[in-house]
Amino acid sequence: MSSQPSQPSKYSVRRRPLLALGAAALLVPVAACGGSADGGASGGGDQRLRAVMAFPPAQAMSPYGDDAVTLSRLSVVEGLTRIDAEGAAKPALATKWQRDGAKGWEFTLRDARFQDGDAVDAEAVVRSLAAAQDASPKPRVLSEVKLTAEAAGKRTVRITTDEADPLLPQRLANPSLAILSQAAYAKGEGEKGGKVNPAGHATGPYTLTEVNGAVSAKLDRNDTYWGRKAKAPGVDVKFVADGTARANALRTGTADIAEYVPVAQTSLLDEKQIHEVPTARTNTLYLNTENGVFADPAVRAAARSAIDSKALVDGVYEGRADTARGLLGPGVPWAADARKEPEGRAKAASKAEVAKTKEIVLATYTNRPELPEVASAVQQQLQARGFTVKQYVRDYAQMEADALAGKYDAFIQARNTLLDTADPVSYLGSDFTCEGSFNIAQLCDKGVDEAVAKAAGADGQDARHTAEMAAEAKILGADAAVPLVHERFVQGFDSGKVDGVALDPMERRLITADTRLR
Secondary structure: OOOOOOOOOOEOOOOOOOOOOOHHHHOOOOOOOEOOOOOOOOOOOOEOEEEEEOOOOOOOOOOOOOHHHHHHHOOOOOOOEEEOOOOOEEEOOEEEEEEOOOOEEEEEEOOOEOOOOOEOOHHHHHHHHHHHHHOOOOOHHHOOOOEEEEEEEOOEEEEEEOOOOOOHHHHOOOHHHOOOOHHHEOOOOOOOOOOEOOOOOOOOOEEEEEEEOOOEEEEEEOOOOOOOOOOOOEEEEEEOOOHHHHHHHHHOOOOOEEOOOOHHHHHHOOHHHEEEEEEEEEEEEEEOOOOOHHHOHHHHHHHHHHOOHHHHHHHOOOOOEEEOOOOOOOOOOOHHHHOOOOOOOOOOOOHHHHHOOOOEEEEEEOOOOOHHHHHHHHHHHHHHOOOOEEEEEEOHHHOHHHHHOOOOOEEEEEEEOOOOOOOOHHHHHHHHOOOEOOOOOOOOOHHHHHHHHHHHHOOOHHHHHHHHHHHHHHHHHOOOEEEEEEEEEEEEEOOOOEEEEOOOOOOOOOEEEEEEEO
C-alpha cells in the first residue's frame, strides 16, 4: 500500500520508517581507534567519538527524506543558510542575500570546496536545488513552493519562487536542500530525480565515508572544511532504534553520545549524563473527523474534555515534559504571548451519549518509547469519559499509510512543529488543510484552510506569527487535534568527558565541529 494519501496534495508526507534493533546489537563496543592528525583543529587529540543514533537510515542516506536530518545532526551536509536558536536565517554556504523583486532572491556564495575537492560554485547550487525540486518523493520543505535557481555569476545565484516566499532564506537551511557536488548524482540521472549519494560529496565538517545499511556509519574529519575544523578526527555511529539499548550503551561506556534517551531510563544514568532539551515537538491526539465516531464534533469535544495533560506529564514523563498549551509549546517561545482562544468548539456530548458510540481504535507506534505508555493512559482517560477503546500499537513503518488513509479513529503522533522552515506554517498546512498530505485527522474545513493560507502569505515575522496563532485557534476549535504534552528531549552524554554537543530545540544539530572528548 502506498504511503501517500488518496488525494493529491501540495504538502508532502513525512516519513520516518524505523527498524527495531535489539539491545544485544549495541553492546558490542565500537573501537575508539586513533585518527589522523587534527588538520588544524584546536584540541581533541586523536580520539574518535562513538555515537548511538535513534533512527536508522530509511532511504540509504538520501537527503530528500528524513535521513537528511540525520546527515545534518552529524554535521555532514550544509545548505546556503543555517538557522539560529531564534529561527532566523544565518550565513552558511551563502555569505549574504537580498530580495530581487517580489518573487526573487540573490545569494552570494562563499569560497568553499566539496569534500571531493570540487569548488562550490553557482553551477553546483543550481544543480543541487534542481535535483531536490525534481526528487521523488519531493522533500517536504518544497511542498508549498516551487523554486528555480539560475547562475548570475560564478558565485552568485538567483532563486525565484512561483509565489512570493518570505521564508525562502529559512527554507534553504533545510537539510533536504543541502548543496552537493556533481559526483553525488547517479550517472545519467543527475538532477532529474535519480539517486543521490552524499558520502564524500557534501561540504560539512565531517565526511560520510562508510554506511553499513541500517546498522552503522563512519565519519571522518573534513580537513578542507571552509570553517572551523572538527576537533575530533571522526565519529563511529551505531543506529539503534531501541531506546533502552541506547541508554545502556551510555551507562556502560560503550558510547560517548546517546541520542534521545527515554525518560524511563534517566533514573539509571548519572545526572551529568542527562541533558534536557526544550523542543518544538508536541505529542498530539489526532481524531478522525471524516469517518467513524469522531465525525461528530460533539463526540470529539467529549474526547478533548477527557484528556488530562498534567497526569500524562507526571505519570508517563516523570515531570520531564510540559503540559499542553496548544499545538505550539514552549519550544516555540513566541507562541504563548500570541495565542488566541479556540474558535467555534462544539458542546461536548454527555457521558451517557458517549457510552452509546461504537468502539474506537486508538493507535500509536513503538519507535518513540513513551508513546505506547501515553496511549495506555489516554485509553484510561477516554474510558472514564464513556468511550470503549481498543489499542493498536506497531512499528511506525507499518502504520503510516493506514493512518494517512483514515483507518484509525484516533492516532497519537509526536510532531516537530518547526522542522521544515523553523516556522510552523508548513506543519499547519500539511497536518490540517484539505490538501495536506499528513492530514491524519482527515480535516477539511474552509475556515482552517483560509487561516493557514493567510499565515503562509504573511510578510514579516510579527504578521506571520499573529496569523499562525489565528490558524491554531481554528484548528483547536474544530477539535481535530488534542495536544497531549510538549516534549523535552533527553540527549545523553557525560558532560565531564564530552564537550561541544549541540542541544538544539529544532533537532537539526547534535554533533558539531566543536564536539570532542576531553
